[in-house]
Amino acid sequence: MAGTARRPLLVLLLVAGFAAVAESKLYAPADRVLLNCGSTTDALDSDGRRWVADTNDNMWLTDSGKSSLMMAADRMDNGLPSTVPYMTSRVFPTESAYNITVNPRDRHWVRLHFYPSSYNGLPAEGFRFDVVTSTGITLLHNFSVYNYAKALSQAFVIREFSLPPTPAGFLTITFTPTPPGNETYAFVNGIEVISMPDIFADPATTVGFADQTVDISGAALQTMYRFNVGGLYIPPSNDSGLTRHWYDDTPYVLGPTQGVIYKAGPHFQLKYLSDLAEYAAPPDVYLGSRSMGSDPRLNQNYNLTWVMPVDGNFTYVARLHFCELLLNRPNQRAFDIYVNNKTAQADADIIGMASEKGVPMYRDFAVYVADEPGDEAMWVALHPSVALRPQFYDAILNGLEVFKINDTAGNLAAPDPDPSRLLAKAELGAGDHMPPKIHRHRHIATVMGSMAGGAAALGIIAALCVVRRQEKGKKELQPAGGSHTSGWLPLYHSHTSGKSSGHLAANLAGMCRHFSFAEIKVATKNFSESLVIGVGGFGKVYRGVVDGDTKVAIKRSNPSSEQGVQEFQTEVEMLSKLRHRHLVSLIGFSEDAGEMILVYDYMEHGTLREHLYMGGKPPLSWRLRLDICIGAARGLHYLHTGAKYTIIHRDVKTTNILVDEDWVAKVSDFGLSKSGPTTVNQTHVSTMVKGSFGYLDPEYFRRQQLTDKSDVYSFGVVLFEVLLARPALDPALPREKVSLADYALLCQRNGTLLDVIDPAIKDQIAPECLKKFADTAEKCLSEQGIERPSMGDVLWNLEFAMQLQDAFEGQGGSTICGRRPMGEGSGVGGSSALDGNVMSSTASVTAVETLSASRPRVVIVEEADDDEVANSAAFSQLVRPTGR
Structure with a gap:
């Protein structure tokens, strides 16, 4: 295969740089019940949705809660998106049920939320249970949240179901520990029961039998995957009232040729053909797409493919969402659709089906997945039509959903996943450069899981699971005469072979x-x-x-x-x-x-956190804390500006700031780091949300758009953590104090910050130094990234705060605090974000000119060794422009 075909084809085309906005009808559910199980108070989650306490008048539990227990989680995982509803639970030692009155004519979403923690000392491994409904549907059987979440590296689990109308007018959800009488428990953290429009009214075409259909209107369905293809995560609050999660599809796109992402311009208008079409997916799904690209020769030799592991012995519906955004005539772009290596639809032409561009539509295809090794996966593949000879050899997809249909016994449950054996075999195969086999893994992946990292892990596992079938699939899906050999290999290498992969x-x-x-x-x-x-x-x-x-x-x-x-x-x-x-x-x-x-x-003095609280060590002085913050800011500023490309750390927190034997601060743990934008036209990197809860940039969390300002937000939390000497999150505190960022900002704006400062340093801080430090931290925590300072500005303000401390104590000096010169690469610390001048880590400064009373301009005229820069008098004037 030519070298060109081996390179990834993923290209981001952002038209006008803005997401288009389209008018769509907002669905108003007749029933909307969000239960914060085990809680005594109502509360809002991170999306602003209100969850009601299940203790309200004891109206939800059939026995008024007498046979259940209210418990709080013993710890909080950083991967949780919100404390609500995950930090409280309803625990059932015996069979118990929720009884919820519903509109008998409506379908309903039922979502069960689980956080696999220990509760009041009960171990997470001790929870195993069944969940069934009054309509006879088994949602979960012998289910262990702990095993499931551990197997898939998820911090929490959401199971979403769509249940047909219940003529009785009430829905009972029963939780039963399994096996009975074996000291096991059932539990749940949150329950959603929400009316939904009947978006499953039409039958699905049976794959391989174009003249046959599967009636899904009366079936119970479980959501396995839901992707905004080529787009970012869409939260429930942006889903036209249907409260669905739409995830990035990238981890599930097979191979190096991942296509081209296109986003419609800001004035593009969608044209819905029916009311039901408006509820099928939010506008953002249809306003973006993933296509194959502009190279017709390459496109004819590969398939744009998504691979999603599923449970065997079930029938599935793959719903493909389409909307033509560029072309306006039939046969300009036509393609074949394959599901599990069978033709689902030949010669699909979106304009031919819709008559014009901008018309959202979807197609449902049903396929049975056998319970056999190697077959437990859903493959969706697109290939340009050869028969129609269209103007462009290309294919396009806007959205993708996969639903499991209940079997004849009314069952949707499957055994817990067991990926240990799978991953070991996969790694062995990767080390031998042979495609690994799929083993019996039973529901190895679902998109309804942890947003903070789970989907990426699932994507890797999904790819590993299906490589064995890659060649077979391509051989069946390619047109006669075409050939293509993938250059794709797993993202990691052998760790099980007993010798280095090299x-x-x-x-x-x-x-x-x-x-x-x-x-x-x-x-x-x-x-x-x-x-x-x-x-x-x-x-x-x-x-x-x-x-x-x-x-x-x-x-x-x-x-x-x-x-x-x-x-x-x-x-x-x-x-x-x-x-x-x-x-x-x-x-x-x-x-x-x-x-x-x-x-x-080796870092002799360990992490910054253990010197602030819970480490049993003597408290640090204010001057040393400030110096450590300055050092950490220098390291982060170097990452943002001193390397070839911007590097975003993505997990800035006090446990990732270490201190050596000389008390020099060093930033550590780059496992989640990400290269930033590589061109001047890029403002962010679109990526799955990862990081530590409590430090996570809310804008990044909402939009999945990562920038260096995400590190700035996290560092703002660190600054307040240093000042208050308390964790970023402390669920044991009253609600308004749980989040350090929220509480510190509240105190800062109310003028009460001085009252909550760590008593060990309260009398050491100069008033002006405290003001500058707190103002800097507050700006770092601005809701919008554009309003936050750069890390260079943060560094300069912290250095200025140190000067104010020096002035207060009457201790001047030509270097910061008169202690150490700045080290390698620290020249970037003096860059001026104000006038756009950025000094490289090897440049010496021979002139400093005052722009204002508080800001120097850097003039770079020659290159020099880093040590010379650090020790030059001009450099000292730069970082401490006193007496200028």
């Missing part, structure tokens, strides 16, 4: 040391528990010694968690190319003997 080592030769597993075992005394200095989502961190006397921190992945594969590769590739005084240095890595191990410089 891929990382080869790529990073000369930049990063490759340790043998034997060296690592010696360094950690065979991973002695006495040397463990920390535990994270990736695994344990050990203190160790290499080369006789070099102290190191060794982070070893947890082999049972199956997390961190992509993070491992990102961390190695990022840190091997970055060297800065305020970034933790990666010494090397090991991928031998089925391990993923990272070796860093």
Whole structure:
């Protein structure tokens, strides 16, 4: 295959840079019940939706709650999108039921929300249960939320069902621990029962039998996947009143040729043919698309394919949403639609079906998926029509949904996933450069899960699950005479072969040391528990010694968690190319003997957080805290401006700011880092939401548009954390105090911030220094990213705050606080965001000119060594422009 075909074809085409806005009818549900289970108060979630306490008049539970318990989660996972409804639960030791009055003529969404935590000391593993409805539908059977979430690396689980009308006028949802009398419990955190229009009234075409259909109007359905194809996540609040989640489809697009993403301009108008069409999907789904691209020769030799693992022994409906946004004549773009390697529709021509562009439509295709190894997946593929010889050899899709139909016994349940065996086999296959097989995994993926990372992991697993069928699928779907061999390989390499795959080592030769597993075992005394200095989502961190006397921190992945594969590769590739005084240095890595191990410089004083609270260590002085903040800001500013491309950390928090033996702050943990925009026309990177709850930029969370200002928001939380010495989230506090960001902003605006400052430093802070520091933190937490300062501005303001502290104490100096010169690459710390001048990390400053009383301009006239820059008198004047 030519080299051109091997390269990814993903191109973002943003017309006018804005999302189009179209008028659409807002659906008003007759029934809208959102129960915050186990809570005594009503509350809003992160989308602004109100959840009512299930204790209101005890009207929801059939026995007024007498046989159930109200419990709070013992801990809060950073991946939760909101405390509501996940931090309280209703726990059932015996069979119990909710009884909800509903309109007997309407279909209803039923969504069950689960957070797999321990509750009041009851372990998460102890919850296993059935869920059935009064209409005879089994929603869940012998279900373990803990096993399910652990297998798929999800922080929480949402199961969404669409139930047909209930003539009795009430819906009973019964929870039963399984097996009965075995010290197991049932639980639920939140329940939604919401009326919906009958968007399943029309039958679905049976794949492979064009003259046969499947009636789904009276069926119960479970939502397996729902994608805004080529677009960003759409929250329930933006879904025309139907409150659905629409996810990014990128993790499920197979192979390197992922097509072209197109977004309609701001004045594009949709033309709906019926009221029902307006409710099928929100306008944003139809105003964007993924197509194959402009190369007809390439397009004829590949298929635009989505692969989604599902449960065997069920019939599924694949709903494909279409809207032509560019063309306006028949046979300009026609294509074939394949579902599970069978022709679902030949010669599909959107204009031919709709008569004009801008008309939303969808097509439903039903297919049975057998319960056999290798077949438990849904494949949807598009290929340009050869028979019609259209003007453009291309295909297009705007949205995609997959629904499971209940079987003849009224069952929608499937066993818990068991991906451990699957992933091990997949990794073995990847290491041998052979496609891994699909094994019996039973519902290995669903899109209804954690938004903060789960979908990316599922996409990787989905790709691994289906590579075996890749060649077979392509052979069946390609036109006669066409050939195409994919250059796609899994995103990671063998960790189970007993020897290094050599891929990382080869790529990073000369930049990063490759340790043998034997060296690592010696360094950690065979991973002695006495040397463990920390535990994270990736695994344990050990203190160790290499080369006789070099102290190191060794982070070893947890082999049972199956997390961190992509993070491992990102961390190695990022840190091997970055060297800065305020970034933790990666010494090397090991991928031998089925391990993923990272070796860093040892940070003697650990994390910033353990010196603020819950670490049992003496409190830091205010001056040292401020100095650590300045150091961390320098490291982040270097990431944003000093590297070849902007690097966005994406997980800035006090546990990722480490302190060495000289109290030099260093930013660590680059597993979630992302390269920023690479052209001047790009303002953001569209990506799935990842990060730590409590530090997460709300704009990034809502729009899935990542910018360097997302790091600025997180750093603003860190600044208040340093000032107040309390966690970013503390569910044990009253509601208004749970979120540090919200509470600190409230105190700042009410003028009561001084009352909540850490008592250990309260009397050490100069008033003007406190004002500058708090104002900076407040600006970092601005709701809109455009209103936040750059990290360079944050750094300058923190340095100025230190000068104010110095002036108050009467301690001047030519370097910051008269302590240390700034280190490697810190020249970027003096860049002026005001006038657009940015100084590279190797430039020396020979002139500083005052723009105003508070802002210098940098004039760069020559290149010099970093150490010379750091120690030059001109540089000292730059970072402390006193006496100018």
